Amino acid sequence: MKRRKKVWTRKRPIAVTIVAWGIFILFLIRLYQVIEPLIREGVFEHGITGPLFMGMRLTPLGNALLISATYLFLSLAGIVVLIGFLRVHRWAWLVLMSWTGFSLAITLISYFYGHPNYIVMASDTIIAFALNQADVQRIFRIRTDQGEHININ
Amino acid sequence: MNTSTSTDRPTMPINAPDLDLLRRYEPVIRFTKGEQFYPTDVERYVKESSLWAHYPDGRDELLVKQDDLTLESLVEQRPAVFGTVHYLRFIETLSLSESAQVLANQLRLRSILKNNFHAGVGRLARGGLLPRMADALFTISFLLRGRVPAASAAAAELDYFHMRAQKDNFVYYGRVVRQNDWVALQYWFFYCYNSWRSGFGGVNDHESDWEMITIYLYEGDEGLLKPEWVAYASHDFHGDDLRRRWDDASQLDLADGHPIVYAGAGSHASYFRPGEYQAEVHLDLPSWVNSAHQAWNKFWTNALGQQPVDPFRIPFVDYARGDGMSLGPGQSKAWTPVVIDESTPWVSQYRGLWGLFAKDPISGENAPAGPMYNRDGSPRGSWYDPLGFAGLDKVPPPDDTLRLLVKNSAEITTHQAQLESMIPEKAGALQALGIKLKSMEKNPHLAKQHAALEKKMAPMIEEVRGLRREYSENMAILEGLKERIEREKSGMGDDPRAHIRHLAMPVTTRRRRFDRAAEAWAAVSLSLLLFGIVGLVFFAPNFLWVGLAIITLLFVVTESILRGAFIQTIGQITALLAVISAIILVVHFWFWLLMAALVGIAVFLLAQRLRELTG
Numbered sequence: 167m168k169r170r171k172k173v174w175t176r177k178r179p180i181a182v183t184i185v186a187w188g189i190f191i192l193f194l195i196r197l198y199q200v201i202e203p204l205i206r207e208g209v210f211e212h213g214i215t216g217p218l219f220m221g222m223r224l225t226p227l228g229n230a231l232l233i234s235a236t237y238l239f240l241s242l243a244g245i246v247v248l249i250g251f252l253r254v255h256r257w258a259w260l261v262l263m264s265w266t267g268f269s270l271a272i273t274l275i276s277y278f279y280g281h282p283n284y285i286v287m288a289s290d291t292i293i294a295f296a297l298n299q300a301d302v303q304r305i306f307r308i309r310t311d312q313g314e315h316i317n318i319n
Numbered sequence: 320m321n322t323s324t325s326t327d328r329p330t331m332p333i334n335a336p337d338l339d340l341l342r343r344y345e346p347v348i349r350f351t352k353g354e355q356f357y358p359t360d361v362e363r364y365v366k367e368s369s370l371w372a373h374y375p376d377g378r379d380e381l382l383v384k385q386d387d388l389t390l391e392s393l394v395e396q397r398p399a400v401f402g403t404v405h406y407l408r409f410i411e412t413l414s415l416s417e418s419a420q421v422l423a424n425q426l427r428l429r430s431i432l433k434n435n436f437h438a439g440v441g442r443l444a445r446g447g448l449l450p451r452m453a454d455a456l457f458t459i460s461f462l463l464r465g466r467v468p469a470a471s472a473a474a475a476e477l478d479y480f481h482m483r484a485q486k487d488n489f490v491y492y493g494r495v496v497r498q499n500d501w502v503a504l505q506y507w508f509f510y511c512y513n514s515w516r517s518g519f520g521g522v523n524d525h526e527s528d529w530e531m532i533t534i535y536l537y538e539g540d541e542g543l544l545k546p547e548w549v550a551y552a553s554h555d556f557h558g559d560d561l562r563r564r565w566d567d568a569s570q571l572d573l574a575d576g577h578p579i580v581y582a583g584a585g586s587h588a589s590y591f592r593p594g595e596y597q598a599e600v601h602l603d604l605p606s607w608v609n610s611a612h613q614a615w616n617k618f619w620t621n622a623l624g625q626q627p628v629d630p631f632r633i634p635f636v637d638y639a640r641g642d643g644m645s646l647g648p649g650q651s652k653a654w655t656p657v658v659i660d661e662s663t664p665w666v667s668q669y670r671g672l673w674g675l676f677a678k679d680p681i682s683g684e685n686a687p688a689g690p691m692y693n694r695d696g697s698p699r700g701s702w703y704d705p706l707g708f709a710g711l712d713k714v715p716p717p718d719d720t721l722r723l724l725v726k727n728s729a730e731i732t733t734h735q736a737q738l739e740s741m742i743p744e745k746a747g748a749l750q751a752l753g754i755k756l757k758s759m760e761k762n763p764h765l766a767k768q769h770a771a772l773e774k775k776m777a778p779m780i781e782e783v784r785g786l787r788r789e790y791s792e793n794m795a796i797l798e799g800l801k802e803r804i805e806r807e808k809s810g811m812g813d814d815p816r817a818h819i820r821h822l823a824m825p826v827t828t829r830r831r832r833f834d835r836a837a838e839a840w841a842a843v844s845l846s847l848l849l850f851g852i853v854g855l856v857f858f859a860p861n862f863l864w865v866g867l868a869i870i871t872l873l874f875v876v877t878e879s880i881l882r883g884a885f886i887q888t889i890g891q892i893t894a895l896l897a898v899i900s901a902i903i904l905v906v907h908f909w910f911w912l913l914m915a916a917l918v919g920i921a922v923f924l925l926a927q928r929l930r931e932l933t934g
Contacts (some may be wrong), residue, residue: 263889263893266893270893271868274900275868277903284908287903288904290897290900294893294897295894297890297893298894300624303890308886309624
């Protein structure tokens with residue numbers, strides 16, 4: 167009888183699930199941020215009726231479309247990262263860690279200039295610590311199995 | 320002559336004269352291209368030097384001027400107050416114009432000799448931004464510490480070149496010591512100058528340099544001496560780590576039965592393998608800084624799973640490439656051997672420094688004392704205890720090993736036989752007392768006797784237990800000895816490196832994609848950072864902190880890309896920012912966090928108890 171190929175599966179660490187849920191919730195928020203400016207400007211009801219530029223400046227409609235497009239890009243990027251993250255791709259860990267680091271830096275600068283955003287700060291902190299877990303780093307091949315060294319390339 | 324990795328052991332008669340023994344095993348030294356100083360004779364050096372005394376009140380006095388000083392006048396008795404330091408001075412103080420002239424002549428000489436050193440990937444690129452900042456502090460510390468003047472190395476190089484032009488003489492000072500059935504051959508090398516800092520980006524410079532290697536022989540079959548171990552004095556290594564076995568071909572290069580030494584460029588430290596060695600200097604910091612650093616590293620590694628960070632470690636490279644001049648038997652330059660011992664006057668009677676006393680409190684720039692003494696005039700360990708120096712005081716010569724093993728085994732076996740009769744005897748006596756004790760129980764009128772007997776039995780119980788433990792331990796030792804004897808009898812050797820705890824190995828010098836850029840960046844980054852800060856202060860003072868954060872981030876990211884550590888750096892930066900954010904959140908929401916923790920504990924306990932109740 168032909169032997170079946172043994173499929174090895176590793177249990178996904180809880181931190182990965184937490185981060186994945188975080189990305190999904192962020193996706194839903196971004197989706198709302200895509201739709202909200204368009205609703206505000208009545209794009210769904212009347213379509214794009216007015217001009218997008220007034221001279222060198224954006225009109226309110228143009229501004230709404232730009233914001234919507236930016237958030238659309240971010241939400242799509244979030245979905246791509248989520249897929250990469252759930253499929254345990256190394257690049258997904260790197261993108262997420264870089265993004266979290268960037269977001270934390272902005273949040274901290276805002277905090278020190280008197281504009282704190284504690285919710286973003288807390289969620290970024292949780293994601294950063296979750297991504298730093300040894301078993302998360304091992305599953306994404308950021309750290310070797312001995313747990314002593316982090317791959318540097 | 321080719322380098323061989325032969326395990327042949329050239330033999331010598333046990334009664335061979337010391338000079339013959341020294342000559343038979345004298346080493347080959349391979350230097351790095353660019354080296355300026357080679358082992359020379361002390362006589363000419365002393366003649367070129369003046370003798371000085373530095374007194375505790377800070378005064379320096381010239382005792383014997385240059386050209387008048389000889390090895391005989393050097394050892395004359397010179398009574399002095401406590402705290403006086405006698406020292407030689409090879410290079411006199413140079414004026415500004417003399418310094419400029421000397422530096423120009425040095426460049427000319429190097430271009431004529433075509434003896435230039437190329438660092439390759441230098442030490443700065445081998446450490447991160449934080450070690451480079453510590454390195455800058457170390458460099459600045461030379462402004463406060465005593466140091467050898469900048470042009471001294473150049474003047475010493477020129478003087479030594481003239482000495483060589485008169486007589487090209489390469490000397491080792493050999494000494495033969497017989498201790499505990501070992502014959503130790505010590506080879507001492509004297510250099511006019513250590514130019515590690517000025518010539519090769521190392522830790523220090525100092526006038527004169529003494530280096531040493533030792534070869535350990537034992538009496539083998541037919542009264543012939545055979546080499547077994549070789550020890551090279553080196554930075555940061557002590558005892559067992561200094562020595563290699565003669566037959567360890569992967570660690571010891573031999574050239575027709577002569578060990579090969581790879582000398583560090585400028586430092587003249589001795590290495591077994593050619594290559595570039597990373598030496599590390601730790602800044603001498605207050606204990607509270609060290610404690611805080613340790614606590615942070617513990618949190619950083621244990622709690623956050625990051626790699627430990629040591630910004631107070633400055634990497635220096637000791638280049639022992641072996642691509643320069645080769646000195647010794649069969650090489651282009653041969654040795655002139657000189658036998659020394661305690662009866663050699665300049666060895667035993669001059670306790671001063673062999674070069675400038677730079678008044679450096681951490682001694683790095685002060686010249687060393689002679690082969691027999693430390694800088695403070697105390698006896699040098701490697702001189703009076705050549706076996707202990709390389710951790711050989713506990714190692715018998717190979718031919719004695721089996722005899723000592725059998726002797727040990729026989730002694731333990733005899734003792735075991737004694738224990739075998741002693742233990743039942745003592746245990747029997749204990750049992751008899753035990754029965755007596757039992758019979759006293761439940762008799763209130765015997766309470767006192769019961770307690771007394773119990774007290775009497777306690778040490779006996781301990782003794783029997785101890786004897787049984789000893790018997791059991793001896794059995795294990797005997798097993799080990801038996802195994803070891805079998806190995807010895809069958810001729811199975813040990814791992815030649817089993818005794819080494821820290822093996823000095825050259826660092827890999829593989830080229831990386833951004834080596835050139837990394838090197839250039841390492842050289843200019845710190846200055847650029849400081850320029851950037853000054854620019855922010857003058858041109859954008861309102862954005863000082865944001866600008867500082869952005870500049871630092873840019874520098875760190877650039878550094879990580881060039882060093883091939885981008886992922887690691889991103890992880891570390893984010894972890895650090897997360898720690899800062901966590902502290903801010905705790906400070907602002909400590910009450911709610913505490914409440915949440917209490918609710919969490921309450922829910923957990925409730926769930927546990929309910930499970931117990933229903934289960």
